[in-house]
Amino acid sequence: MTLAWMAWTTPTALFFIGVACVLCGMGVWHWMRPGGEPRVGVLGIATQRGDRLFLTLLGSAFIHLGWIGLAPEGAPLWGGSILSIVYAALVFRFV
Amino acid sequence: MKPTNQKAWLLVLPVLGLVALSAVIPLMTVVNYSVQDTFGNNQFFWAGTAWYEQVLHSERFWSALARSLSFSAIILAIEIPLGVFIALNMPRKGVGVVVTLVLIALPLLIPWNVVGTIWQVFGRVDIGLLGATLNAAGVDYNYVQDPIDAWATLILMDVWHWTSLVALLAYAGLVSIPDAYYQAARIDGASQWSVFRYIQLPRLGRVLTIAVLLRFMDSFMIYTEPFVVTGGGPGNSTTFLSIDLVQMAVGQFDLGPAAAWSIIYFLIILTLSWIFYAVMTRDESK
Numbered sequence: 001m002t003l004a005w006m007a008w009t010t011p012t013a014l015f016f017i018g019v020a021c022v023l024c025g026m027g028v029w030h031w032m033r034p035g036g037e038p039r040v041g042v043l044g045i046a047t048q049r050g051d052r053l054f055l056t057l058l059g060s061a062f063i064h065l066g067w068i069g070l071a072p073e074g075a076p077l078w079g080g081s082i083l084s085i086v087y088a089a090l091v092f093r094f095v
Numbered sequence: 096m097k098p099t100n101q102k103a104w105l106l107v108l109p110v111l112g113l114v115a116l117s118a119v120i121p122l123m124t125v126v127n128y129s130v131q132d133t134f135g136n137n138q139f140f141w142a143g144t145a146w147y148e149q150v151l152h153s154e155r156f157w158s159a160l161a162r163s164l165s166f167s168a169i170i171l172a173i174e175i176p177l178g179v180f181i182a183l184n185m186p187r188k189g190v191g192v193v194v195t196l197v198l199i200a201l202p203l204l205i206p207w208n209v210v211g212t213i214w215q216v217f218g219r220v221d222i223g224l225l226g227a228t229l230n231a232a233g234v235d236y237n238y239v240q241d242p243i244d245a246w247a248t249l250i251l252m253d254v255w256h257w258t259s260l261v262a263l264l265a266y267a268g269l270v271s272i273p274d275a276y277y278q279a280a281r282i283d284g285a286s287q288w289s290v291f292r293y294i295q296l297p298r299l300g301r302v303l304t305i306a307v308l309l310r311f312m313d314s315f316m317i318y319t320e321p322f323v324v325t326g327g328g329p330g331n332s333t334t335f336l337s338i339d340l341v342q343m344a345v346g347q348f349d350l351g352p353a354a355a356w357s358i359i360y361f362l363i364i365l366t367l368s369w370i371f372y373a374v375m376t377r378d379e380s381k
Contacts, residue, residue, distance in 0.1 A: 045373050065151065068148055
């Protein structure tokens, strides 16, 4: 059985490998430095590291969509990626 | 530090495998499709973010999104209070319990396309009980031609089909409240409203969270019933996101734009479901 029906491309494969690496990284982080106790941040809800990662990934998807929809034509997509990294740092620090 | 037995995690492996096969792998495939173009024969051409740009700049997408959100908001505003009201008035003892539960559960047992067909006939102005009666009574009702009538029919149909679920969940929550709470309320001379506000409603929080999430996700993804009743019409007035998506993917075979549309659709459902969940469990998570 081949995976041709899944229509893989190099960029999408790298994207999913990246997501898998982030998930594994979170596991390693927890193993090395346990401390994922819930805390209440700026959203007023208790979140753990996993929740913050979820919010980061979800928010990053919307930042990229917003970039595609709102940025001037021809603006490189990594502009959205830079914003997402800043957003991720803010989420892990303040949420 | 107390050692923790982590072996229980092994028990979730089968579920993880099933989710991977039924959700993650198809989702990955949709992501792959969303950045490519295809003309069939399993040949794909790189399109980058072109389909996302097309969807995000299309009036068709935003109109369908507005219709889907409006539909979900309306049915939640009706079904949740109505379901709780029905549950509060259902019998708690005697033969009436079984009879009521069976009657309440009946609409849930009917397949979605059958519900659509029932209401499609029910609302017809020539032979339908609802349509013909309303017209005989002088009400100008025709869901095939009038967008407001079409919306009213779909909302009525959804309320008829799914309020039972909310009622059953709320009923399950109500019967689980210990009698001691009611005894204490009686001793304090609490009114019926106070009992509801300070005992029943807080204790229903969890089941209502589930009810809101289920009903939101289901109504936001609704396809079969409106497709059978109105087919998305008149015009595009009841063309929800799902109906438009199927037209694009199956009718027009535009797999790239349909995949981009699906991803955005999925992200919206995920976000709104998370917001509902976070808001409704905010107090207990602190």
